[in-house]
Amino acid sequence: xxxxxxxxxxxxxxxxxxxxxxxxxSKPCVxxxxxxxxxxxxxxxxxxxDHLAISVNARCPQCGxxxxxxxxxxxxxxxRRVLVPALLFGWYLRxxxxxxxxxxxxxxxxxxxxxxxxxxPEAPAAQPLAPPAPQPRDVERAEEAVGRYxxxxxxxxxxxxxxxxxxxxxxxxxxxxxxxxLLDDCLIYRLGH
Ligand SMILES: [Zn+2]
Numbered sequence: 001x002x003x004x005x006x007x008x009x010x011x012x013x014x015x016x017x018x019x020x021x022x023x024x025x026s027k028p029c030v031x032x033x034x035x036x037x038x039x040x041x042x043x044x045x046x047x048x049x050d051h052l053a054i055s056v057n058a059r060c061p062q063c064g065x066x067x068x069x070x071x072x073x074x075x076x077x078x079x080r081r082v083l084v085p086a087l088l089f090g091w092y093l094r095x096x097x098x099x100x101x102x103x104x105x106x107x108x109x110x111x112x113x114x115x116x117x118x119x120x121p122e123a124p125a126a127q128p129l130a131p132p133a134p135q136p137r138d139v140e141r142a143e144e145a146v147g148r149y150x151x152x153x154x155x156x157x158x159x160x161x162x163x164x165x166x167x168x169x170x171x172x173x174x175x176x177x178x179x180x181x182l183l184d185d186c187l188i189y190r191l192g193h
Pocket of ligand 1: 031032033
């Protein structure tokens with residue numbers, strides 16, 4: 001069921017959720033430039049998704065020109081033209097159910113407006129999931145062997161990033177203490193000579 005066309009001034013003011021209000025709507029006459037106000041316009045004005053959609057026929061009291069006005073006013077009172085013909089847009093607005101709960105999207109040919117920003121709690125700062133991987137270290141093995149372990153020679157010393165470690169003990173799966181270096185997961189070297 002279509003709502004009847006009404007003078008626009010009877011549909012104002014319209015209040016947005018942020019408290020802004022549209023009390024008056026004016027538009028210069030396309031022919032003579034006389035400033036028309038809401039009293040000179042008839043049609044439909046609906047609040048949809050916190051945007052005021054207006055589709056009216058304006059009639060200039062000065063020169064008698066009549067013309068369509070179709071636009072959307074956002075809750076900052078910025079006015080945008082609607083690119084579908086005013087007739088269709090007005091039909092669309094007046095065919096919407098008169099009750100609240102207006103979640104309909106405008107099929108206006110305009111890009112959809114992003115939803116109002118929601119107050120979201122600040123995302124917690126990202127926690128590193130794992131400590132950074134150890135840097136690959138530059139390990140130089142001595143040619144001189146002090147023995148063999150599981151068939152492999154045990155280098156007498158190793159140079160790790162320029163620091164010399166001397167062989168200390170065999171420790172399969174051992175954990176190096178401070179000042180020690182674990183080679184091949186089984187040989188412990190100690191810093192210094
Ligand atoms: Zn005029």
